[in-house]
Amino acid sequence: MNQPEVSNRTKRMAVAAFFFIAGLCFASWASRIPDIKTKFQFNDAELGALLLALPVGSMLCLPFSGWLVNKFVSRRIVTIAAASYPCILVLIGFAGSVWQLAPAALLFGFLGNLCNISVNTQAVGVESLYGRSIMASFHGIWSFAGFAGGAIGSVMVSESIAPQWHFVVICSCSLVMVFLFRRFILRKDASHPNQPFFARPDGMLLKLGMIAFSCMVCEGSMFDWSGVYFQKVVEAPVALTTLGYTAFMATMAGGRFVGDKIVTRFGKQKVLQASGMVIAAGLLTAVVFPTIIAATAGFLLVGFGVSSVIPLVYSAAGKSKTLSPGAALTAVSSIGFLGFLLGPPIIGFIAQASSLRWSLTLIAALGFCTTVLASVIDFRDDRA
Numbered sequence: 001m002n003q004p005e006v007s008n009r010t011k012r013m014a015v016a017a018f019f020f021i022a023g024l025c026f027a028s029w030a031s032r033i034p035d036i037k038t039k040f041q042f043n044d045a046e047l048g049a050l051l052l053a054l055p056v057g058s059m060l061c062l063p064f065s066g067w068l069v070n071k072f073v074s075r076r077i078v079t080i081a082a083a084s085y086p087c088i089l090v091l092i093g094f095a096g097s098v099w100q101l102a103p104a105a106l107l108f109g110f111l112g113n114l115c116n117i118s119v120n121t122q123a124v125g126v127e128s129l130y131g132r133s134i135m136a137s138f139h140g141i142w143s144f145a146g147f148a149g150g151a152i153g154s155v156m157v158s159e160s161i162a163p164q165w166h167f168v169v170i171c172s173c174s175l176v177m178v179f180l181f182r183r184f185i186l187r188k189d190a191s192h193p194n195q196p197f198f199a200r201p202d203g204m205l206l207k208l209g210m211i212a213f214s215c216m217v218c219e220g221s222m223f224d225w226s227g228v229y230f231q232k233v234v235e236a237p238v239a240l241t242t243l244g245y246t247a248f249m250a251t252m253a254g255g256r257f258v259g260d261k262i263v264t265r266f267g268k269q270k271v272l273q274a275s276g277m278v279i280a281a282g283l284l285t286a287v288v289f290p291t292i293i294a295a296t297a298g299f300l301l302v303g304f305g306v307s308s309v310i311p312l313v314y315s316a317a318g319k320s321k322t323l324s325p326g327a328a329l330t331a332v333s334s335i336g337f338l339g340f341l342l343g344p345p346i347i348g349f350i351a352q353a354s355s356l357r358w359s360l361t362l363i364a365a366l367g368f369c370t371t372v373l374a375s376v377i378d379f380r381d382d383r384a
Helices: 008-031 033-040 044-051 053-072 074-094 098-130 135-158 163-184 203-232 243-266 268-288 292-307 309-318 325-353 356-374
Strands: none
Touching: 008 033, 008 074, 008 098, 008 135, 008 163, 033 044, 033 098, 033 163, 044 053, 044 098, 053 074, 053 098, 053 325, 074 098, 074 163, 098 135, 098 309, 098 325, 135 163, 135 243, 135 309, 203 243, 203 268, 203 292, 203 309, 203 325, 203 356, 243 268, 243 292, 243 309, 268 292, 268 309, 268 356, 292 309, 292 356, 309 325, 325 356
16 A cells, blocks of 8 residues: 655654654653562662663664664564554563563663664654754654653652553553554665665764764763752752753753754754753853752753754764665664763762762763764765
8 A cells, every 4th residue: 555645744743753652651661660669679779780671672672773674664663663662661560570570671672772763764764855954853752752751650650550550551542643653654764775784884973973972971971960969969958959850851852842943054063063062061060060050050051962962963874875774873873872871880980989070070071072073074964
């Protein structure tokens, strides 16, 4: 059956729906982690071991995701991944033992990465139809879905609804969205029929990967250490310890919805250069002036600084002339994901050896590497 003749706007909305599904499922899982900890009576170390299953699953998927997307096209893979992802969420909710929970969490991480690569491949294709930058808005939808998932989770917790029934609701809504929108996503990707299973990234992709690494070190650090920084260094009241994290998330989400217009006006290279400077300025503000107002302002800057980096890097990688979009995105995201994993422990080690403020100073330097690396990349079709 032929794909219905639909407008580019409809295709864009359909791909955005899949970004929303991915963000909603992940946020729903995150919102019930405390309940899962209580259910299985995990201590902190045991919970940490469980949470490690997600990034391990993601890493296990990395060698396969680009090959699968190129072999079977992103339309098929994103449909399968987006339908399976919320179903595994239900399995996590109904797990009755650690031996059921751990494999489900591992598979949740695996499918999350497969969904990420395939949906971003779709986004690259839609962006090429528009002929201008729209990638940041897709990632903004993911962030918005994260807020929505967190809000729904809070309501479920306040109403004492068990995680498994919360996840059933999320799964049902997600499957309906997959059914409604799968017909309108792109049918074909850029053709690379001889793409090998393991493809070596070229110099351009390596540089993009290093930008992703630098940015995701900062993101991971904000996710895991912003609350601790406000608690131990800023010495904020208990009710305000999450203020820095909230500020970071708010400007990261907001920045993604305005990022495309900024890129269209100034170009990828200038936006990436400015992003690195804003990240560094924000972190250094929080380090030099560890007060509630200054640190919050600093974290607001960090959120805005990181907001457009990953969307722009993915957009540029998807236009690779040497690898298929799926393989190129896999190569870049693999390098970037290492930063997301390594950033939080690096902060912990340095904080233990010296102080948390010195840790954030190092992260500020890594953030500035975005500016340096963006300066040595030749972005063709810079405003596209």
